[in-house]
Amino acid sequence: MRDLLLIALYALLGAGAAGLLGAVALRILRSRSIAVSLAVVAAVAVSAMLAGTLAVAWAMFLSSHDLAVVTTVVATAAVVSLATALLLGRQVVLRCRELVRAAGEFGEVGTFTPPTVPAPAELTALSRELDRTGARLAASRERERALETSRRELVAWISHDLRTPLAGLRAMSEALEDNLVADPTRYHRQMRAEVERLNSMVTDLFELSRIHAGTLSLSPTRLSVYDLVGDALAGADALARQHGVHLAGEGVAPLPVEVDGKEMTRVLSNLLVNAIRHTPADGTVAIAAERRAGAVVVSVTDACGGIPEEDLPRVFDTGWRGAPARTPPSGAGLGLAIVRGIVEAHAGQADVHNVPGGCRFELTLPAPV
Known part of the structure; x- marks a missing residue:
């Protein structure tokens, strides 16, 4: 039991040292490609196993022949692991580049076209979210265009509807002022009607502004x-x-x-x-x-x-x-x-x-x- 504990301790020390060096390497290389990070992770895994094995071999005083056999096996595993990590990293990088290209087109043309090549689940989820965001932005732009069209029409119609009664009021008031009216009472009635029309329009505008500002107070x-x-x-x-x-x-x-x-x-x-x-x-x-x-x-x-x-x-x-x-x-x-x-x-x-x-x-x- 004591020998097993010692083996575990030496293996932990050797693997821990390799893991610490790997963590430092990942921190230094954190801004590099994900392929480099995957290669570092694979190297850390193999190095930790090799360091633990060497530490145990040194502690157990294994023969040079046995140590060479173990080292050869671990080195072979390291080569295979690194090759696999680099291949996986290259595939992930290619998928990321496809997603970056699609996102760039999204910024230029305003529509997002998801990449058709298979991708990891996380990148696929990100692609779906960008697709949904594109749909929401398109709907938002459509609403904005509709609101802008409505605003332009409203300004045009309000300007016309205000100018017409104001012009009428001005003409009638000038006619009354110059004593050119045979029936002043009729003009007064018409002026009152135009004032009521303007008052109704201003009331509607005020009500609509409260609605749009969210300040409409209700007492249900x-x-x-x-x-x-x-x-x-x-x-x-x-x-x-x-x-x-x-x-x-x-x-x-x-x-x-x-x-x-x-x-x-x-x-x-x-x-x-x-x-x-x-x-x-x-x-x-x-x-x-x-x-x-x-x-x-x-x-x-x-x-x-x-x-x-x-x-x-x-x-x-x-x-x-x-x-x-x-x-x-x-x-x-x-x-x-x-x-x-x-x-x-x-x-x-x-x-x-x-x-x-x-x-x-x-x-x-x-x-x-």
Whole structure:
């Protein structure tokens, strides 16, 4: 037993010395190729075995013949190990270079094409992650382009919609100032209408800025969808009569929701006003509510004739007003963007899809527990 302990001790000392030298070598060569590191690891393994064997042989006073045999065997193993390590290192380096090349192309063209050659699991996982990152970046760039397009359209339309009423107000005020108006009362009514229009536009811009800044303050309370829809229908009744549009709200179930009553009434009013303006005379705008898969879904269906499929993804974008045939005489394309912002602030979702003769806007709100 004592001899075995001594052999183990001498082997440990010899192998430990080789391992320490290998650790120092790896630290010095840590910035070199991975092939060099693999060769060092193989050399350390063989050197540790050789050093331990020599230490034991010296301690056991083996004959020179036996020592030569052991040394030859270990040296042969060292050559094979180093050759294998270098071959493995070269394969890993080639795979790394392929991945570096693909990553370089990713930086230039913006899309990542994973290498087709087989690679170790870690490099394959890195390639998959780069592929997913490329997809996320592409989606982010697409969103950024869409937002930039919406911003440009919004600035253009806001500039036009502000300039028109301001020019009218200026002309009417100059006419009143120069006493060129036969009926000043009519001009005053028109000026008041233009001021109300401008005030509504500024209010929408302020609301949208709060939504985008994340500062929209909500005070949710448990309310009935029936009451919310009733208030919105009452507010839109005059506009519907003016356009000759029939409002239908018989399909509204008295379902409870936890929402900010003021903001959600604004959402429903925006949807109803948008639907009324795009529905021809004698048409119908229907509003309904139902429970679906643990959520409350409120829908507004109009008779606008439908929205082009290519425009459906942009309906809730800031500044979108659609084709000229759908563009209302007033407004800057902010109403539906506000709808989506308020609904998402309630952890809900706003969607739109075409139905026969028109389109349907759906608001999905979480059902209270």
